[in-house]
Amino acid sequence: MTISFSPTRCLLAALICLGTGQALAAGPKLTLSPWAPGLTVETLAFLPADLGPQRLAASERDGLLLLDEQGAPLASLPGTFSGLDRRAAGQQVLLASLDNRRQQALLVSLDPRQRRFGQPVYLPTRDFPVSGLCLYRDDASNLFLFLVGEEGKGEQWLVGHGAQLNPQPQRVRGVPLPPSAQFCQVDDGANQLLVNEENVGWWAYPAHPEAEVVRVPVALRAPFGDVSQVAGAMALVPGGVVALDPKAAQLHLYQQQGAAWTGAATLAVSGLKEPENLALRATAKGLQLLLRDDDDGRLYQGELDWQAKPVPLAPVLPSVGALAQSEPVGRQGDAADDPAIWIHPQQPALSRVLGTNKKQGLLAYDLQGKLLQELSVGRLNNVDVRPNFKLGQQTVDLAVASNRDHNSLSLFSIDRSSGELREAGEIATPLKEIYGICLFQPASGELYAIANGKDGTFLQYRLSAPSGVVQGELVRQFKVDSQPEGCVADDQRQRLFLGEEDVGVWAVDARADQPAQLTSVIKVGPQLHADVEGLALYQSPSRDYLVISSQGNDSYLVLDAEPPFASRGAFRVGLNAAAGIDGASETDGLEVTAVNLGGAWSKGMLVVQDGRKRMPEQTQNFKFVPWAEVTQALQLP
Template sequence: MRISKLYLLMALASCGHVFASDLALVPWAPSLNAEAIAFLPNATERLAASPRDGLQLLDSKGAELARFKGNFTGLDTRAAGAQVLVASLDNDRQQALLISLDPSRNSFGKPLYLPTRDYPVNGLCLYRDAAANLFVFLVGEEGKGEQWLVGNGSTLMSEPQRVRGVPLPPSAQFCQVDDATQQLLVNEENVGWWAYPAHPEAEVKRTPVALFDNPKREAGAMALVPGGVVALDPKTAQLHLFQQNGERWVEHASLTLPGLKEPEQLSINGQHVLVRDDDTGKLYQGTLNWQAKPVTVEPVLPEVAAVRQTDPVGRQGDAADDPAIWIHPKQPERSRVLGTNKKQGLLAYDLDGKLLQELAVGRLNNVDVRPNFKLGAQTVDLAVASNRDHNSLSLFSIDRTTGELREAGEVPTPLKEIYGICLFQPASGELYAIANGKDGTFLQYRLSAPDGRVQGELVRQFKVDSQPEGCVADDQRQRLFIGEEDVGVWTVDARADQPATLTSVIKVGPQLHADVEGLALYQSHERDYLVISSQGNDSYLVVDAEPPFAIHGAFRVGLNATAGIDGASETDGLEVTAINLGGPWSKGMLVVQDGRKRMPEQTQNFKFVPWADVTRALKLP
């Protein structure tokens, strides 16, 4: 049985030994003048970018099939049905461009240019996410990097949208994105190669692929291969094959490029390799015979898009936290979304996300709403929020006709660090506030205002072992759901005269990722669901609100390219209603806090999602 030399090298490398071997290279297209080269996806044709000859489509022997005139460097491609989308840098205009290519007709389409940047762009690469959104990453000088939304599916946008800035190494020039693992790979010339999360909603962080402290080494171009990445070291004229093993990257083999003095460009398609020697300007091709271990890829969660978003909050950093939905008793379309700004106070928005009211009362964390509260002789709706400045409950009356909020009083608590809050209103009509502190303590207060002054009577106290926050009460079943951030979700009897016996709903694990944050109930005539913010993986889990609490799956809130609304991530609080609020909210509305506002980058806000889209995404009964 014949075993390839490189496969044997990789087997030995898995035991901790990396050996170098020569890669046999032969000249390719000797008359071609190209600064960058790339294989067409799943095809034998190649692309070249040249300052003199423009973008060229070439056959496997280097004969020109089509040309788009201009002065170009840098190349990346993505398949788009029968078309290929090409990204390159137009040196004359100093702009990145996207252009479609029809290989069957050997023709280029109309170019789409990104706006001119205020920094030199050294390189670029494409990324397609699980929802088929197409992005381009720009790699600039002095550590400047950007991510732009440029299309969806096979269609390019008429106007690209800047999604976010990405801080990159100061000497970066090359990048590649692995769509399957959603990782952006970038070089740092004198240091090594890095991996960044590519998803626009991901936290900005980096993981070393390979680092070195050796002036005789240099980190250059990269090419993706199944299960790994091949990185070029121009100084040693070697290719290094890396594969991810959990959180770490491991080098599996090294290949020397004999006869090349300054290899600069690299492209790989299956077993075929193209490399350019900058010393001579010549191109060479070779064949890789290697097999990589399959890399475990996280399952792709379905995505829904927000169709509205609120104005950004008026404070920087981690500010927006928890929403609540106030339902107008006669005109549901005039309902309001309340939101806390834990650096400022309480905010009220209309259903299009426009800010209507701002009550600067201090650092409010969580908020909840219930109707028909007797405030002296008046009947009002009531919003209650946890106030971290005073470790108290801040109460607000809501005019049932106009929706206007007014301060209605404060209930002190003995909690040292108040955190979450939710309300419970049984059929008998009394109103309870359940507050929790960071030490796990829960305090249940009966709220009343017989003479117009709000007061709270402590009627029950219980505790969980670690930090809680989110909670929501099922008024109909007199049941309370509470989240313990690193443990999971519990249910407990909400009645003040009953023992607080905890029953597990779901534990932190494969489907629910810590921190467990916001909890909300979707209650309709057909079915009741508990919606949980699974902050650790930027998703939302839907389970039955009744035992045995069957899991219906998780989803993410992705970007809405048409409306120019980014997705949601790092979500703290959320709220949902099944009430028909009109327009896109005929089956109800989900509101989630967005911890990372993109497109453009601004202070945090809240995203509004039609519940009908969640139903479709998860195929809810």
């Protein structure tokens, strides 16, 4: 039979609207014919591209099936199953389905050439009914499974890497989904999850585990869109989706344009009372389809001469994994903010990572992330450290943090033998909303604190404590046009780098007696995505790098720390499955050192704040990354 085209939509690039009364170019055509009569299955799928013409099916009666082109069984995994998704894994296929008897999702490998299933791996029983599932492979080859449940419950699980399934799947995060969802699909290249909401429409979500939970509509039910009755199953093609309205017996074709979706065509699926379980495979001529009529269980195959225009994808950035992470902070919400690294002068392996909790105070961790000290002094935002500060007759190392409770500088002495922190005083500032802080210590040994406020004001204080009480003398003031936060001083070159969140990074002479002439280092653009957040310097005998938190795309940019500040590339901190550590995203502050801290930290350590703690979901924390991993990922000289 031939399915007719409904002229309510124009197919982009295929239909030419010539004006009132003029003809339209031919629209997409769908031709369907009965397939595999007598075969009883609930869900159908094609083998992934390049693995052969066979098909896959899930049956409540006959199990998981590998079928030939005529629907004859070639291999089976006994049981009763519903739902089906697959990903290629070399010459094998990794399948996900629902075991109806056990009420559990499972993963299993299939060798199509040998016609042999592997040993299934089961997810733990969930506390909600699972109505659908779909697989997702990220750009680091991690394999995830999304579970779609009743009453808006959804979950993302880490289930494999490369061609291997994990023997113990790990729950990554909960995902709030529509309350009547049943079907989902993931576009791996676009890192995009599509989910149906039966009586509302189809939605697109970011699929990456570190992404913010947001959604945009693909298409909505009338009167808000062109879906006449029900949003059902869907199948993805690069840059587009074919979605099924089973009650109206219609296929809708949608094309993605940037972040939005537009209708391309609507086709009536004549002759089927309730088409369901849509499967697609791209061919040179268009799309090959498999459909099931839920009314009588009959199966159909067909051809659709439509191809969506691929959407330009964001560049794939190299990923590094954290080797350690701090214990989660003791406050909910946006709490952890900025780290600093204190170097033990005799035993670098005993160094500490300091971190601010802007709902509590200052925290100190060892290099494995264990919490050693907690100083509840108020809402501290940013922190920095310098050695050899004269506190009366004592020589201590000093940590200084911006205190948002008092719009002041909170100071802490650090015992150079034990690393123990003690409160060492407070310096008031006239700032209305203090924000960032960094320290500058030129070769002369003087110590300066440079604080900024949300209005763009920078204040530079000379710190001293001849009588054991820390004092701050205001020696310079300057301003940027909009909100700053992160800053870092290059003590050797007497240069200050500062970030203006929506603008970019500037360099300025750090000396108090010099004019504050701003020089652009890098502007927000293709590489640096607002907000510009933490800044840090990696300084070794051979190379100096400026590291920037590009918060807008959850990445970290590395520049030469000397003019012309050439870019060395960007990277992300991704999931470390072997260590059970999630990636980092929405990073505020960061710090880096080139000092050999021993073991994996022999080339230095990068510490980044993680704004979205996953696997398991907990309060925010800090991730510890070997700098050697960054060097390798960016091929730094």
